[in-house]
Amino acid sequence: MIFFVRDTLQIGPSGSSFTAAFFILAFLLMLPQHLFQRLYKPNIILLNMGLGFLLVTVYYFFFLNYNGKSATDAGYLIFIFVFIALLLHIPNDVKDTLVLVLFLYSLFCNITLVYSLLTDPNWSPGMRAAVSFSIDNARPGGNPHMTARNGVICLVSAVVLMPRFSGVLMKLFLFFSALFSIAVVVLSVAKSSYLGIGLMCFCYFVFRFRFLSALGSVGRFFTYRNIFMLILGFLAIRYFLSLYSNVLDILINYWGNFENKIMDVVFTALGVKLSATANIDYSAMGRVNGFEEFLETFYSRDALMGRGFKSVYLDIPLLESFVAEGIAGFIFFASFNVFLLIYAIREIRRGTNSLTTFLAFFAVSMSILLLTGGQPTEIAFWFPYAVFIRFLGVKYLDSYSNRGISQTQALSN
Numbered sequence: 001m002i003f004f005v006r007d008t009l010q011i012g013p014s015g016s017s018f019t020a021a022f023f024i025l026a027f028l029l030m031l032p033q034h035l036f037q038r039l040y041k042p043n044i045i046l047l048n049m050g051l052g053f054l055l056v057t058v059y060y061f062f063f064l065n066y067n068g069k070s071a072t073d074a075g076y077l078i079f080i081f082v083f084i085a086l087l088l089h090i091p092n093d094v095k096d097t098l099v100l101v102l103f104l105y106s107l108f109c110n111i112t113l114v115y116s117l118l119t120d121p122n123w124s125p126g127m128r129a130a131v132s133f134s135i136d137n138a139r140p141g142g143n144p145h146m147t148a149r150n151g152v153i154c155l156v157s158a159v160v161l162m163p164r165f166s167g168v169l170m171k172l173f174l175f176f177s178a179l180f181s182i183a184v185v186v187l188s189v190a191k192s193s194y195l196g197i198g199l200m201c202f203c204y205f206v207f208r209f210r211f212l213s214a215l216g217s218v219g220r221f222f223t224y225r226n227i228f229m230l231i232l233g234f235l236a237i238r239y240f241l242s243l244y245s246n247v248l249d250i251l252i253n254y255w256g257n258f259e260n261k262i263m264d265v266v267f268t269a270l271g272v273k274l275s276a277t278a279n280i281d282y283s284a285m286g287r288v289n290g291f292e293e294f295l296e297t298f299y300s301r302d303a304l305m306g307r308g309f310k311s312v313y314l315d316i317p318l319l320e321s322f323v324a325e326g327i328a329g330f331i332f333f334a335s336f337n338v339f340l341l342i343y344a345i346r347e348i349r350r351g352t353n354s355l356t357t358f359l360a361f362f363a364v365s366m367s368i369l370l371l372t373g374g375q376p377t378e379i380a381f382w383f384p385y386a387v388f389i390r391f392l393g394v395k396y397l398d399s400y401s402n403r404g405i406s407q408t409q410a411l412s413n
Helices: 002-008 016-030 044-063 071-087 092-096 098-119 144-164 168-188 191-207 211-221 224-243 246-270 282-298 317-350 354-367 379-391
Strands: none
Touching: 002 016, 002 098, 016 071, 044 071, 044 317, 044 379, 071 379, 092 098, 092 354, 098 144, 098 168, 098 354, 144 168, 144 191, 144 354, 168 191, 168 224, 168 246, 191 317, 191 354, 224 246, 282 317, 317 354, 317 379, 354 379
């Protein structure tokens, strides 16, 4: 949304100051009337592990920082702590509306992305889908990973919301929104998001899928009214494709490019040529070099304390936490993500409510990023992590017995 307003609509100044202003405005809107008077209980284990890593990061930022103390890095660290603190003030009943809000917001962002692409003279079919930055010296094409993540959020929230609505029209709207989101993810050509969706599907079939339950749902779905609406929906798709026949060809072409990229990655990492056209993938080669950097650090005197805050960019966050912040940073960061995955899988099995189910699947999709891109201190990791800390694996949200544990439990200062 920030990039659409700033870079597509050309509202506001270019640069990180505009982004910071958006964050500050969001924090002001989150301010409660009972500031620091009533705090809601988060996931204590995730909170301790997360704060442990963040405090280690703050120490390294001030005392083991050989690249200079960037105002942007300092601002992002402050934003992370402020966001965690404000989330502790969010009441528990937000679970009933938050997924719907996330769905509508992410769907709107998907639509604005399409508008941005159609109005961008520098974009053409075949390029990665992203809002082009208007900042000077910004890389061309924007950041497709943000595009893909928003598509994943819309996809997961749409699927999670389907059981909540009984109306056929609403179910069809959610279904086609999910298809639209998949198209956005495909257009982004973000391999990590493709793998994340695949991992979510795998976890669903392993931990959640029940054949008899699915069979009963299919039987209840095939009523005359539902079949009629489904036929209308597919006729609408067919009509759309008849008007814009190149849309399907473009998506198929993107998928073919993805398959070629996978062949290149396998060839780069393992030296196995699975196709005649396989070639070196320089992005994968960077991660191979990053692994070598990790091994070099592991067998050096830097293994204990690391090389310093953001001393190296490996594009493998899990390994970079060790290379940059030593054993302490790695233990906190790795432990946080291990416990996060445990809580996510537990919630996928239980399906307690729509919010925790959404967060569980989204956490699973994000786990791919630990090995495929980014840095462990990035705000793109820690804003979702803060939401996981507040709502995922919290006992009074996990309770699905009829004893009715109160959702107004709070910790008073």
